[in-house]
Amino acid sequence: MNIDSALQYMREALERQFDLSNVDTEAMLPSLKLLEVPKKHVLQKAGEHSTEHYFIVEGLVRYYYLGLDGKEHNKAFYDKGHIVGSLSAIILNEPARYYIETIEPCTLIAIPKITDKSSVVNSAWKELFNYGCQMMLVRNERREAELLTMSAKERFLQFHRNFPSYFDRIPQYQIASYLGITPVALSRYKDQWLEEQS
Numbered sequence: 791m792n793i794d795s796a797l798q799y800m801r802e803a804l805e806r807q808f809d810l811s812n813v814d815t816e817a818m819l820p821s822l823k824l825l826e827v828p829k830k831h832v833l834q835k836a837g838e839h840s841t842e843h844y845f846i847v848e849g850l851v852r853y854y855y856l857g858l859d860g861k862e863h864n865k866a867f868y869d870k871g872h873i874v875g876s877l878s879a880i881i882l883n884e885p886a887r888y889y890i891e892t893i894e895p896c897t898l899i900a901i902p903k904i905t906d907k908s909s910v911v912n913s914a915w916k917e918l919f920n921y922g923c924q925m926m927l928v929r930n931e932r933r934e935a936e937l938l939t940m941s942a943k944e945r946f947l948q949f950h951r952n953f954p955s956y957f958d959r960i961p962q963y964q965i966a967s968y969l970g971i972t973p974v975a976l977s978r979y980k981d982q983w984l985e986e987q988s
Contacts, residue, residue: 791897793824796847800899803845803871808921818915825898833898834876834890839883842900843875843922849896850959854967855888864968866929867893867956873901873922893960942971943983950984 797819825844827833834840836856844851851874853865865888868874879886880903901918936945946969950957957965966976 791824791826791847796824796897796899797822799847800845804918804921808917818918821902823900825896825900827892827896827898829892829894829896831892831896832889833874833892834879834886834888836887836889837885840876840879840886841903843873843880844890845873845899845901846870847897847899849898850893850956851890851896852893852960852964853888853890862964862967864964866933867953867960867968869956873918873925875901875922877923877926893964937970942969942975943979945969946971946976946980946983947987 833844833851846868848870850867850869852867853874855863855865857863874890876886876888876890878884936948940948949965949969962976963973966973969976
């Protein structure tokens with residue numbers, strides 16, 4: 791994919807969410823860069839400072855924590871049309887607490903650290919930052935509610951309703967980690983839970 795097609799897709803996706811003028815988007819363009827990365831590419835490492843967020847043009851990424859025992863705990867999955875990155879790392883100017891890794895080969899648009907005063911050159915950057923904050927807040931609030939108020943079965947069914955295509959794109963053990971259950975339990979119960987839902 792070329793840079794012009796990727797930027798056009800990003801512009802159209804963002805314009806569906808909030809009002810962007812042509813002047814604002816044109817002013818943003820010189821700061822953006824196109825990246826094509828393979829699957830299992832780490833975009834952000836825990837413990838490192840974050841300098842960019844990424845708009846996903848194509849592909850799928852995951853956020854995960856690494857436990858003291860070396861076990862990975864999936865926090866979230868994002869596909870095309872989403873902006874990914876650690877808000878707390880950028881807002882608080884502290885190291886990121888989790889990893890961001892591609893699950894599939896990805897085409898991304900790198901967005902520089904938009905809270906940096908030198909980068910906030912127009913209202914489009916502010917709008918983009920505010921939109922990113924709002925969407926991450928909503929998603930985190932929903933995820934917290936799922937973990938605290940739903941059973942494993944309910945979390946599975948909710949995930950299946952919200953992201954049906956992910957089951958063909960994400961390894962089962964990663965979905966199990968996201969749901970807070972073992973891969974064995976997911977393998978054992980997923981067909982039964984889907985049949986009961988029907």
